Amino acid sequence: MNITLRNLLASTLSTGGPGPAMTVRTAKHGERVGILGYGAMRLPTVDGGNGAGRAGKPVEGASQADIDQAAVNEHVDYALAHGVNYFDTSPAYCMGKSERVLGAALSRHPRDSYFIATKMSNFSPEQYSFEASKALFEKSLEYLRTDYIDFYLLHAVGMGGFEAFSKRYVENGIIPWLLEQKAKGRIRNLGWSFHGDPKAIEWLLQKHDSGEYVWDFAQIQMNYVDWRHAQENNKRNIDAERLYEELEKRQIPAVIMEPLLGGRLARYNDALMGELARLDPEATQASWAFRFCGTYPNVLTILSGMTYKENLVDNIATFSPLKPLTSVELAVLERAALAYIATGVIPCNNCNYCMPCPYGLDIPGIFSFINRVKSAGMKDPGEILREYEKAIPDPRRRADRCIGCGLCATHCPVPIRIPRELDSVAAYMEGLKK
Ligand code: SF4
Numbered sequence: 001m002n003i004t005l006r007n008l009l010a011s012t013l014s015t016g017g018p019g020p021a022m023t024v025r026t027a028k029h030g031e032r033v034g035i036l037g038y039g040a041m042r043l044p045t046v047d048g049g050n051g052a053g054r055a056g057k058p059v060e061g062a063s064q065a066d067i068d069q070a071a072v073n074e075h076v077d078y079a080l081a082h083g084v085n086y087f088d089t090s091p092a093y094c095m096g097k098s099e100r101v102l103g104a105a106l107s108r109h110p111r112d113s114y115f116i117a118t119k120m121s122n123f124s125p126e127q128y129s130f131e132a133s134k135a136l137f138e139k140s141l142e143y144l145r146t147d148y149i150d151f152y153l154l155h156a157v158g159m160g161g162f163e164a165f166s167k168r169y170v171e172n173g174i175i176p177w178l179l180e181q182k183a184k185g186r187i188r189n190l191g192w193s194f195h196g197d198p199k200a201i202e203w204l205l206q207k208h209d210s211g212e213y214v215w216d217f218a219q220i221q222m223n224y225v226d227w228r229h230a231q232e233n234n235k236r237n238i239d240a241e242r243l244y245e246e247l248e249k250r251q252i253p254a255v256i257m258e259p260l261l262g263g264r265l266a267r268y269n270d271a272l273m274g275e276l277a278r279l280d281p282e283a284t285q286a287s288w289a290f291r292f293c294g295t296y297p298n299v300l301t302i303l304s305g306m307t308y309k310e311n312l313v314d315n316i317a318t319f320s321p322l323k324p325l326t327s328v329e330l331a332v333l334e335r336a337a338l339a340y341i342a343t344g345v346i347p348c349n350n351c352n353y354c355m356p357c358p359y360g361l362d363i364p365g366i367f368s369f370i371n372r373v374k375s376a377g378m379k380d381p382g383e384i385l386r387e388y389e390k391a392i393p394d395p396r397r398r399a400d401r402c403i404g405c406g407l408c409a410t411h412c413p414v415p416i417r418i419p420r421e422l423d424s425v426a427a428y429m430e431g432l433k434k
């Protein structure tokens with residue numbers, strides 16, 4: 001792909017308040033969208049934490065205190081003043097509170113100054129019927145204080161396999177109903193977010209190609225590691241380059257999730273990032289990862305969950321305006337991706353969907369710990385054992401307590417074979433004691 005030529009053609013018009021303006025991209029129906037999108041999955045809580053967790057499913061370790069409406073209002077005001085105008089939520093986020101809080105914050109501004117993205121979620125089979133699905137959409141309108149949704153998504157298609165996708169979105173006949181809502185102007189753009197089974201995406205694209213269902217956008221996981229190495233990390237994944245190209249050739253704009261790979265590309269091993277540091281000593285690790293995604297012109301917006309205002313301020317600076325990567329920088333990032341893959345990290349993005357484990361294990365905590373060991377190149381057995389005790393202080397929450405029931409694995413969007421990975425971690429830790 002001739003990236004340099006495409007970059008010249010990419011939209012770099014600007015929007016926003018004081019300071020250098022943010023790069024914008026154009027959506028299917030001419031909407032001008034800031035290239036940084038506000039992800040409302042982990043909003044700040046009144047006790048200083050984040051309110052992560054799916055509706056009805058608290059996340060251990062995340063605060064379940066009320067969302068701090070004043071802080072969210074302040075974020076939204078700052079974001080809008082600096083060119084961020086795409087706000088992504090779902091009925092599932094923040095224990096089901098995200099849409100309401102975001103609706104309260106956004107509705108203080110003119111409706112045509114922002115775009116709302118929300119989803120027909122698939123978190124509970126009780127919502128799978130035609131009537132329940134319609135009710136979910138109507139509730140989103142109510143909570144978001146609007147009479148139309150700018151970007152509406154079938155949530156996490158492919159998670160749990162093709163059969164689950166078919167039950168959730170096909171057999172109940174909800175897609176034709178959503179298309180009717182689009183014809184009425186209650187949905188402005190209809191798309192989907194993809195996690196998992198390639199058969200689901202093949203089905204969706206085949207419908208698009210036949211003209212039966214035309215998709216206006218799609219949300220995919222993309223970052224410089226998953227670009228060419230998603231499959232190396234996990235055989236059941238699809239490389240982001242292939243996903244991106246499938247969308248680009250159909251002119252379906254791509255919304256990007258996981259640009260930082262669950263935050264791991266923001267706190268990478270300095271030794272592996274040395275080459276980039278020499279290219280630009282001032283640049284943060286996160287800024288390289290964000291710029292990678294923005295370099296591709298069919299990317300509409302890049303979502304980032306910015307619980308704290310400093311994340312918002314930093315990320316706005318990266319994109320105001322976006323500096324597309326040069327071919328030299330892209331090559332350096334590819335080498336960094338290879339080095340990252342060689343460490344054998346587990347592709348956990350810390351989403352917490354697998355929690356709580358009925359047997360009390362701290363699954364994301366264990367994976368985050370072992371990934372830190374691998375990417376930091378820790379070798380000393382004593383140090384690793386001590387760090388494990390610090391990371392997971394309660395022995396009942398450690399990997400060796402997994403009974404292999406597999407309940408967690410059905411919820412993992414990556415997907416990771418969680419019991420098998422935990423078994424390997426347990427064996428590794430046991431080996432260090434000898
Ligand atoms: S497989 Fe292990 S980690 Fe997963 S739910 Fe069962 S006991 Fe918990």
Ligand code: SF4
Pocket residue numbers: 347348349350351352353354355363364367411412413414416418
């Ligand atoms: S194991 Fe899967 S579901 Fe659990 S936190 Fe990691 S990515 Fe999310």
